[in-house]
Amino acid sequence: MSSSDVRNVCALPISSGTIEDAIIWHHDPKGLYQVKSGYQEEKMFQQTQLSASPSTSFQVPDQVWKMLWGLPVPPKLKHFWWRCCHNSLATKQNLFRRKSSREDVCPICLAESESIKHLICGCAWTKAVWFGSDLSLTFKDEVTSISRWMCNLYSSFSHTKERMYFFSKLLWVGWHIWKSRNALVFHRLPVDPQSTIYQATRDNLEFLSVGPCHSFGGSLTHPLAEVSKEVWTAPSSGCFKANCDVAMGKGSTTASIAVLFRN
Numbered sequence: 674m675s676s677s678d679v680r681n682v683c684a685l686p687i688s689s690g691t692i693e694d695a696i697i698w699h700h701d702p703k704g705l706y707q708v709k710s711g712y713q714e715e716k717m718f719q720q721t722q723l724s725a726s727p728s729t730s731f732q733v734p735d736q737v738w739k740m741l742w743g744l745p746v747p748p749k750l751k752h753f754w755w756r757c758c759h760n761s762l763a764t765k766q767n768l769f770r771r772k773s774s775r776e777d778v779c780p781i782c783l784a785e786s787e788s789i790k791h792l793i794c795g796c797a798w799t800k801a802v803w804f805g806s807d808l809s810l811t812f813k814d815e816v817t818s819i820s821r822w823m824c825n826l827y828s829s830f831s832h833t834k835e836r837m838y839f840f841s842k843l844l845w846v847g848w849h850i851w852k853s854r855n856a857l858v859f860h861r862l863p864v865d866p867q868s869t870i871y872q873a874t875r876d877n878l879e880f881l882s883v884g885p886c887h888s889f890g891g892s893l894t895h896p897l898a899e900v901s902k903e904v905w906t907a908p909s910s911g912c913f914k915a916n917c918d919v920a921m922g923k924g925s926t927t928a929s930i931a932v933l934f935r936n
């Protein structure tokens with residue numbers, strides 16, 4: 674049982690009624706175990722174990738792609754992330770390898786080679802974007818590849834709707850990181866984490882508000898409509914809202930704290 678499962682189980686209130694205990698397969702929406710579902714989970718587990726070895730070429734499991742293709746976001750976002758996972762984005766590092774660029778250094782921090790991993794979640798400003806977004810993502814452990822990072826995030830959710838809601842936001846944020854980076858490279862517009870967060874949130878909400886989504890069989894109500902209300906809201910005028918995170922190293926007496934204030 675994963676640590677997130679343990680937390681979720683411990684958070685469940687104990688029933689005061691006389692309902693009989695039942696065994697539930699939480700990877701299925703109806704809670705029923707099926708061999709197909711069990712096989713997919715086992716396959717996913719094995720690939721996650723393999724990913725612990727940095728030399729292994731990690732492939733995103735089919736069930737993760739299936740979830741991503743079914744998200745209510747524009748196809749261009751899905752293709753963008755597919756290219757991220759297959760290292761086919763025109764970053765400085767990839768252009769340099771193909772002798773289409775004289776240098777591979779990140780055009781924003783000028784400190785490291787601009788790989789896709791660095792672009793998406795390694796550069797200081799992108800980390801600020803992820804943390805400042807309402808996903809509040811931090812990077813305590815080093816990300817070895819975008820594919821593994823996506824799969825680890827996928828595995829951290831046991832509820833399908835929550836997972837889809839999370840990833841639909843994540844795809845928008847990543848897309849706008851890429852757009853902001855391109856605006857700097859091609860139009861010399863400085864990157865601004867707050868502006869990137871705003872654009873990603875705005876576009877996500879606009880897309881969700883346009884009506885039924887064909888990806889879900891054209892249902893009349895959007896499947897994420899209930900949870901899409903749980904968005905970050907700005908504080909009232911004259912006030913600040915603080916999002917914070919604390920990290921402590923194992924066996925260390927030191928700690929780090931990061932706080933982001935927004936009006």
Ligand SMILES: [Zn+2]
Binds near residue numbers: 780781783784797
């Ligand atoms: Zn950088």
